[in-house]
Amino acid sequence: xxxxxxxxxxxxxxxxxxxxxxxxxxxxxxxxxxxxxxxxxxxxxxxxxxxxxxxxxxxxxxxxxxxxxxxxxxxxxxxxxxxxxxxxxxxxxxxxxxxxxxxxxxxxxxxxxxxxxxxxxxxxxxxxxxxxxxxxxxxxxxxxxxxxxxxxxxxxxxxxxxxxxxxxxxxxxxxxxxxxxxxxxxxxxxxxxxxxxxxxxxxxxxxxxxxxxxxxxxxxxxxxxxxxxxxxxxxxxxxxxxxxxxxxxxxxxxxxxxxxxxxxxxxxxxxxxxxxxxxxxxxxxxxxxxxxxx
Amino acid sequence: xxxxxxxxxxxxxxxxxxxxxxxxxxxxxxxxxxxxxxxxxxxxxxxxxxxxxxxxxxxxxxxxxxxxxxxxxxxxxxxxxxxxxxxxxxxxxxxxxxxxxxxxxxxxxxxxxxxxxxxxxxxxxxxxxxxxxxxxxxxxxxxxxxxxxxxxxxxxxxxxxxxxxxxxxxxxxxxxxxxxxxxxxxxxxxxxxxxxxxxxxxxxxxxxxxxxxxxxxxxxxxxxxxxxxxxxxxxxxxxxxxxxxxxxxxxxxxxxxxxxxxxxxxxxxxxxxxxxxxxxxxxxxxxxxxxxxxxxxxxxxxxxxxx
Numbered sequence: 084x085x086x087x088x089x090x091x092x093x094x095x096x097x098x099x100x101x102x103x104x105x106x107x108x109x110x111x112x113x114x115x116x117x118x119x120x121x122x123x124x125x126x127x128x129x130x131x132x133x134x135x136x137x138x139x140x141x142x143x144x145x146x147x148x149x150x151x152x153x154x155x156x157x158x159x160x161x162x163x164x165x166x167x168x169x170x171x172x173x174x175x176x177x178x179x180x181x182x183x184x185x186x187x188x189x190x191x192x193x194x195x196x197x198x199x200x201x202x203x204x205x206x207x208x209x210x211x212x213x214x215x216x217x218x219x220x221x222x223x224x225x226x227x228x229x230x231x232x233x234x235x236x237x238x239x240x241x242x243x244x245x246x247x248x249x250x251x252x253x254x255x256x257x258x259x260x261x262x263x264x265x266x267x268x269x270x271x272x273x274x275x276x277x278x279x280x281x282x283x284x285x286x287x288x289x290x291x292x293x294x295x296x297x298x299x300x301x302x303x304x305x306x307x308x309x310x311x312x313x314x315x316x317x318x319x320x321x322x323x324x325x326x327x328x329x330x331x332x333x334x335x336x337x338x339x340x341x342x343x344x345x346x347x348x349x350x351x352x353x354x355x356x357x358x359x360x361x362x363x364x365x366x367x368x369x370x371x372x373x374x375x376x377x
Numbered sequence: 378x379x380x381x382x383x384x385x386x387x388x389x390x391x392x393x394x395x396x397x398x399x400x401x402x403x404x405x406x407x408x409x410x411x412x413x414x415x416x417x418x419x420x421x422x423x424x425x426x427x428x429x430x431x432x433x434x435x436x437x438x439x440x441x442x443x444x445x446x447x448x449x450x451x452x453x454x455x456x457x458x459x460x461x462x463x464x465x466x467x468x469x470x471x472x473x474x475x476x477x478x479x480x481x482x483x484x485x486x487x488x489x490x491x492x493x494x495x496x497x498x499x500x501x502x503x504x505x506x507x508x509x510x511x512x513x514x515x516x517x518x519x520x521x522x523x524x525x526x527x528x529x530x531x532x533x534x535x536x537x538x539x540x541x542x543x544x545x546x547x548x549x550x551x552x553x554x555x556x557x558x559x560x561x562x563x564x565x566x567x568x569x570x571x572x573x574x575x576x577x578x579x580x581x582x583x584x585x586x587x588x589x590x591x592x593x594x595x596x597x598x599x600x601x602x603x604x605x606x607x608x609x610x611x612x613x614x615x616x617x618x619x620x621x622x623x624x625x626x627x628x629x630x631x632x633x634x635x636x637x638x639x640x641x642x643x644x645x646x647x648x649x650x651x652x653x654x655x656x657x658x659x660x661x662x663x664x665x666x667x668x669x670x671x672x673x674x675x676x677x678x679x680x681x682x683x684x
Binding site for chain 2: 158160182184186187189191192194195196197198201202205208209210211212213214215239240241
């Protein structure tokens with residue numbers, strides 16, 4: 084277990100090092116001062132935060148803010164130019180079964196000859212060479228996982244024929260079947276209707292609570308996550324502010340992060356982040372995409 | 378009655394003819410391999426790569442003819458090298474892959490034009506061209522069965538070896554990479570298996586038609602099967618069926634047409650084409666019943682209600 088005793092400021096010298104503080108004994112993911120440069124461009128700039136087991140953490144930011152890069156760095160697919168990423172006590176070097184992963188926008192063609200249960204099975208042993216031998220143990224593990232995500236009903240349907248929400252459930256089952264301590268999801272709510280998105284979020288919150296799994300979910304809109312989010316990592320231009328929603332999603336904190344004035348407005352239970360002067364309607368160009376008409 | 382229909386189905390000498398026996402065996406081996414590999418070609422969206430390999434093989438086959446070797450060695454040599462080059466140039470982006478394939482393909486077709494020209498000049502017949510482009514299933518050289526069996530076994534063994542990671546990376550390259558699957562090794566093994574399958578198919582039904590045996594049965598299987606293993610079995614069975622029925626029709630047509638029958642490749646591809654349409658009818662019939670209960674439609678109905 085690697086423990087940092089110093090509070091790690093989330094964004095350089097700005098007063099945003101909230102919530103990280105001491106590493107609790109149950110810290111599953113610790114990102115310390117991580118910077119990533121891709122093709123000469125600094126995509127992540129000294130990002131720090133940590134997540135504990137059972138916590139639901141939203142990774143919020145517009146397109147190009149560095150969300151996918153951060154997830155890829157945690158997966159070990161990209162090496163940070165500086166800083167350190169610790170997953171469940173060990174530095175990520177080789178394949179780490181501690182991490183389950185649901186990648187961004189998978190397109191499953193309707194003629195893909197794969198049932199929901201086959202995809203979940205690939206989560207168990209898809210990285211191994213050869214052909215899997217069917218067995219009672221394997222089948223039970225797959226059945227249990229399908230049940231846990233509410234996918235039993237369409238377990239034998241072709242994945243390409245399932246709706247977006249159903250496919251996400253199957254992808255989540257696929258990611259969870261190796262019993263990881265950390266689950267990473269890259270924009271799983273994109274392209275889902277409001278109802279399916281809410282169902283997926285509820286399912287994930289339930290899984291985080293029951294199985295003490297830390298969840299890091301990236302999204303450009305934080306609103307669907309507000310009811311369940313224990314913690315938020317807000318990315319803008321590669322810099323991050325981390326903490327609880329109340330700590331981070333505030334006019335002063337986000338203004339400091341963006342480097343110019345943004346207004347956080349609460350309307351009808353939704354949060355809007357509006358850039359520019361207080362009375363000015365937001366311009367599409369400089370507003371965060373999470374800004375939407377409620 | 379039965380005897381009559383039996384004898385009218387199989388023209389005299391079909392089973393006793395040695396070239397026909399070799400054709401049926403070699404055809405079946407080729408068909409099984411094409412069916413198995415073809416399923417992955419279709420689900421990975423690499424039909425174009427398969428087609429490119431078969432065209433590249435044309436250069437190899439015609440070169441082999443020029444030096445007096447069996448065309449299979451030319452097909453295999455050129456296809457394996459081409460698969461390696463395609464893998465090296467670019468695999469990540471579909472566009473890069475398309476471009477790499479297209480460039481190698483263009484160069485190879487240029488070579489094929491040169492070699493076929495030289496073949497025709499040197500042998501003073503168009504035999505080489507017909508042999509390379511449209512296959513030589515009735516005039517296979519002795520000992521070819523063993524060569525084909527070894528090539529086929531190698532191709533199928535490669536697919537079996539990388540089966541699970543290949544499937545995983547076909548679902549999502551990102552997911553496979555995150556799971557630390559050696560994606561390039563897996564993709565390269567698959568391309569090698571594809572190169573061998575295309576080479577075998579080129580000998581059997583011709584370089585320019587070999588994709589038909591690769592893609593056709595797989596496409597039919599994907600319309601019918603829900604599981605990868607079943608799809609592979611169906612594709613292999615359909616391919617063997619098409620090969621045998623096509624061979625039979627070609628043999629019988631020599632009698633019907635009085636001497637000069639139809640080319641075997643044409644008959645095999647025609648059978649595949651007919652089966653493809655038939656499978657479409659079956660899939661649509663089954664799809665109509667399934668569609669009524671898909672959750673998408675239920676959700677759509679609910680949303681309409683809410684609105």
